[in-house]
Amino acid sequence: MFSHETKIRVRYGETDQMGYMYYGNYAEFYEVARVESLRSLGMTYRSMEEDGVMMPVLEMHAKYLKPALYDEEITIKTQIEKMPGVKIHFKYYFYNEKQDLIHEGETTLAFIDMKRNRPCMPPALFSEKMKPFFE
Numbered sequence: 001m002f003s004h005e006t007k008i009r010v011r012y013g014e015t016d017q018m019g020y021m022y023y024g025n026y027a028e029f030y031e032v033a034r035v036e037s038l039r040s041l042g043m044t045y046r047s048m049e050e051d052g053v054m055m056p057v058l059e060m061h062a063k064y065l066k067p068a069l070y071d072e073e074i075t076i077k078t079q080i081e082k083m084p085g086v087k088i089h090f091k092y093y094f095y096n097e098k099q100d101l102i103h104e105g106e107t108t109l110a111f112i113d114m115k116r117n118r119p120c121m122p123p124a125l126f127s128e129k130m131k132p133f134f135e
Contacts (some may be wrong), residue, residue, distance in 0.1 A: 002080040002133040004037040009073045020067035027060060030092050030105055033076040037090075041129045051123045052114045058087070059108040066102040073097055083134040084127070086111055086119045 014025045035045060048055065068074050077093040087110050094103035113120040121127070 004040050004078050006033040006036040006076045007073055010068050010070055015070045019070040026062055030107055033078045034090055037078040043126055048123055053123055054112050054114050055109045057107050057109050061106045063104040084122055
């Protein structure tokens with residue numbers, strides 16, 4: 001299993017009148033955590049796109065347990081529990097500054113060959129970097 005932690009502070013513009021992070025912003029936090037997780041492996045979306053592979057989101061699930069609050073630093077634990085194939089599944093666990101679990105989410109993305117606009121396997125370098133976590 002691969003796991004990575006990302007910290008993000010909830011900004012004023014991401015909150016509603018109650019000072020709670022607006023529910024629609026969680027998807028953006030998923031993306032930040034996902035990108036930083038891949039970056040920790042030495043991979044970037046840009047490098048994959050330069051290799052001709054894009055990663056659109058196919059599915060997203062969210063479970064709101066407690067609100068993320070304005071100016072609070074959130075720790076997002078991102079996990080990949082299964083070696084990616086044509087699809088990659090991410091799980092996200094959000095913790096507040098008290099280390100309370102406040103949110104759970106999941107996304108499934110596909111690897112798409114940009115020239116053919118068809119599903120494909122991930123780039124070889126990506127698979128090489130992921131393999132040690134699943135042996």
